[in-house]
Amino acid sequence: MSKKVGSDIEIARQAKMKPIREVAGKLNIAEEHLIPYGHTKAKVSMEFVKSLKGKPDGKLILVTAINPTPAGEGKTTTTVGLGDGLNRIGKKTIICLREPSLGPCFGVKGGAAGGGYAQVVPMEDINLHFTGDFHAIGTAHNLLSALIDNHIYWGNELGFDARRIQWRRVMDMNDRALRAITNSLGGVANGFPREDGFDITVASEVMAIFCLATDIADLTKRLGNIIIGYTREKKPIYARDLKADGPMTVLLKDAIAPNLVQTLENNPAFIHGGPFANIAHGCNSVIATTTALKLADYVVTEAGFGADLGAEKFFDIKCRKAGLKPAAVVIVGTIRALKMHGGVAKEELGKENVEAVKKGAANLARHIQNVKKFGVQIVVALNRFSADTDAEIKAIRELCSGLGVDAFECNHWAEGGAGTEDLAKAVVALCDKPNNFAPLYPDEMPLWEKVKTIATSLYGAQDVIGDKVVRDRFHEFEKMGFGKYPVCMAKTQYSFSTDPNLKGAPSNHVVPIREIRLSAGAEFIVVICGEVMTMPGLPRVPSANHIKLNEKGEVEGLF
Known part of the structure; x- marks a missing residue:
């Protein structure tokens, strides 16, 4: 770890990227099947994707993590590093990631293309407009919004009750001023005033549909199934009733093809789709993942936030819907983050504190125990920082060993794929072992019981509570089929509970259900627990304040 590592952007700019056709060539994708966006990124045609049907699947590896803290865990960095490590030991591997949102880039979280020597490139493009997928998704969403108000303006033949319109508007930026608005002001010519609001694009149901659709026909069907509002008699009105599914599909016809880029070590990566990991399911597109499985022996993907949100939804929503069967799971943690879960303040993280590590490791232990409930093979990746001590690492290894799981130090941030070779070998061995993967609950279980099963089995909760309105809504959705x-589940990512300040592994708490929403196109029920923002705000000093072009025309301040 003595090697001096530059900033992420400095490293990315020094990358010796190969033309994207050469990266595609590693996967036997002929140049005619590429839709290039410059020299270093391209979409893979849907015709080629369809031609892969019937080919055998590779092994699917999920990278998840402990509950995130301000100390950082490095889940995306580990995903990239493991993919490079697997390729380095001779295993044909593709990485599958989500596309970053502009909201966090210009807010506080920063980019989402990995870090150090474990990055996907061209990093600036990926974190900014990339291939325009988010623009297409936001435009398709807002077309539907415009069609709703236009329909009401021209007579409201479908009988929308303006108080029960479910469909808001979206934009890919943090803007708290748009959370609640009144639209159609300014007189008769502008329509009928009503309350409305904006969500960030990654929270759109169109994004969730985009990432769960298996092909264009499935996309169109799901878009048509979106419930956009209700009549005064509480009858649902669907997007297909407005004939919106056709034009929305047209706007998404190019975006639906997966995006191919490369790592710093010139290994292939699909980056496609990016739903919120709390309000939606937090995984890259099914099309990208299933395509990668046909093209490689191993596919490494990630799910958003900690395993209580990301992995659970990956298993219970994405795998269930797409028929996927993960072969192994990597749980990422850092000594720094576990110290924070053990009660250490951020400014004290550089000091050795084995007792705090042991105390905070309760968080890691619960994630291990939870993931085991899905019947999959597990390994722990310790993303090592220079201040971590051998005694602290030893404490985690002993804890993991007691749970029947191996833990590996990983130095991919400083060393790239060379820093994950041991982890890569362990993952290959795990993939060869039998597993008994199954979702946590059956389809037939009542909705309320599904929520209770997740809360009590995974969150350590004693019970779930909701007022009569919420309970009645569950029954309504069941009656509707x-x-x-x-x-x-939509809750804070920072804790197993709904209180972001409860670190470690809290138990016997109660999970309050504030609201539930039906995503009939995405085919899941969103259960909102506690305060979850679907339109974030910018911090007092946003990252945008430091972003500019330098005299060379290069972006500064984004990373």
């Missing part, structure tokens, strides 16, 4: 849908 949506009882077999999985539930998508």
Whole structure:
């Protein structure tokens, strides 16, 4: 770890990228099947994707993590590093990641293309407009919004009750001023005033649909199934009733093809789709993942936030819907983050504190125990920082060993794929072992029981509570025929509970259900617990304040 590592952007700019056709050539994708966006990124045609049907699948590896802290865990960095490590030991591997949102880039979280010597490139492009997918998704969403108000303006033949319109508007930026608005002001010519609001694009149901659709026909069907509002008699009105599914599909016809880029070590990576990991399911597109499985022996993907949100939804929503069977799971943690879970302040993290590590390791232990409930093979990746001591590492290894799981130090941030070779070999060995993967609950279980099963089995909760309005809504959705849908839990990512300040592994708490929403196109029920923002705000000093072009025309301040 003595090697001096530059900033992420400095490293990315020094990358010796290969033309994207050469990266595609590693996967036997002929140049005619590429839709290039410059020299270093391209979409893979849907015709080629369809031609892969019937080919055998490779092994699917999920990278998840402990509950995130301000100390950082490095889940995306580990995903990239492991993919490079697997390729380095001779295993044909593709990485599958989500596309970053502009909201965090210009807010506080920063980019999402990895870090150090474990990055996907061209990093600036990926973190900014990339291939325009988010623009297409936001435009398709807002077309539907415009069609709703236009329909009401021209007579409201479908009988929308303006108080029960479910469909808001979106933009890919943090802007708290747009959370609640009144639209159609300014007189008769501008329509009928009503309350409305904006969500960030990654929270759109169109994004969730985009990432769960298996092809264009499935995309169109799901878009048509979106419930956009209700009549005064509480009858649902669907997007297909407005004939919106056709034009929305047209706007998404190019975006639906997966995006191919490369790592710093010139290994292939698909980056496609990016739903919120709390309000939605937090995984890259099914099309990208299933395509990668046909093209490689191993596919490394990630799910958002900690395993209580990301992995659970990956298993219970994405794998259930797409028929995927993960072969192994990597749980990422850092000594720094575990110290924070053990009660250490951020400014004290550089000091050795074995007792705090042991105390905070309760968080890691619960994630290990939880993931085991899905019947998959597990390994722990310790993303090592220079201040971590051998005694602290030893404490985690002993804890993991007691749970029947191996833990590996990983130095991919400083060393790239060379820093994950041991982890890569362990993952290959795990993939060869039998597993008994199954979702946590069956389709037939009542919706309320699904929520309770997740809360009590995974969160350590004693019970779930909700007022009569919420409980009645569950029954309404079941009567409407949506009882077999999985539930998508929306809660804070920082804790197993709904209180972001409860670190470690809290138990016997109660999970309050504030609201539930039906995503009939995405085919899941969103269960909102506590305060979850679907339109974030910018911090007092946003990252945008430091972003500019330098005299060479290069972006500064983004990373």
